[in-house]
Amino acid sequence: MGFPDDQRFDVNLSILFTELPLLERPAAAAAAGFDAVELWWPWVEEPAPGADRLDALRGALEDAGTRLVGLNFYAGRLPGPDRGALSVPGAESDRFRANIDAAAxxxxxxxxxxxxxxxxxxxxxxDPEVQDALALENLALAARAADRVGATLLIEALGAPESPHYPLVSAAATVEVADRVNKATGLGNAAFLMDLYHLAVNGEDLPEVIDRYAAGTGHVQIADHPGRGAPGTGGLDFPDLLGRLTKAGYEGWIGLEYKPTGPSADSFPWLSRAKGPS
Structure with missing residues (x-):
């Protein structure tokens, strides 16, 4: 059993093709057969970089013929100990706010x-309540900025073992935050980012998560568990899980956010096998 034929996959260039400089990654993804990519905020020390950096990245995407379908707001140093900034009082929250207009x-x-x-x-x-109040304020600012540019604001659960100080480690808690943002802004553009790897790490029932929350999901990301490798390197049943997503009505992008074990360009045979002969 393969994946549904109409599913759309993109490549996260912050975890795949990182053996190359940032500006060479879109072309590498295109050479591997992808016309869509996503990114974590690529300048961890610059929430609001100069026009030269933004123009160079835009040019690399355009020259490669790749569409950017997902972008993180500033989230601190990723990969690393940081897991976002918007609920962290002081300098990190200020950096997040400085990044909102730049990212949007x-x-x-x-x-x-x-x-x-x-x-x-x-x-x-x-006090966690102080952080949660700050988070709601900043998420509302981000949602309004996203709305101005016709974008969805995504909110993500992370894996507790890897992110022990991150409070959103369940689908239910994350969807609840998205609902609070939508209530605060009245815009309805905050949605769940369903990362099947992180949810699996947390022991969630993935079929149940899909059945319950697919309608409010704005984006999906995948990696196998255990190990965060490509599908087929762990124990997750991706044909079943992604088939469930299609049956539940999800039509958005599915981001490949796994760690390759060798050159990134060599990590995609699973995808051609899953889709079967053309």
Missing amino acids: GFARSVGCTALNALYGNRVAGV
Whole structure:
């Protein structure tokens, strides 16, 4: 049993093709057969980079013929100990706010319609209610900016073992935050980012998550579990899971966010096998 024929896959260029400089990755993805990509915020020290950096990335995407379909707002150092910034009082929250217009503006310039806002770690000595209030305020700002450029605001659960201080580690908790944002703004453009790897790490019943939350899902990401490798390297039944997504009405992009074990270009045979002969 293969994957549904009409499913659309994109490549996350912040975890695949990282053996190449950033500006060479879109062309590498295109050479591997992908016309859509996504990115974590690529400049961890620059929430609001100069026009030269933005123009260079835009040019690389355009020259490769790749569409950017997902972009993270500033989230600190990824990969690394940071897991978002918007709920972290002080400098990190300020950096997130400084990034909102930069990220939204870049998204508009390349036709990207999904902006992911990672919630941020709990901070020792800070009341979680204070962090949650700050998070809602910043998420509302991000949702309004996303709405201005015709984008969806995505909110993601992460895996607790890898992100022990990140509070959104279940589908239910993450969808609840999205609902609060929609209630606060009245825009209805906040949605669940369903990362099947992170949810599997947390022990969630993935078929149940899909059946319950697919309607409110704005984007899907995949990697196998255990190991965060390509589908087929772990124990997840992706034909079943992605088939369930289609049956539940999900028609959006499915981002490949796995760690390759060798050159990224060599990590996609599973996809051609899953789809079968053309």
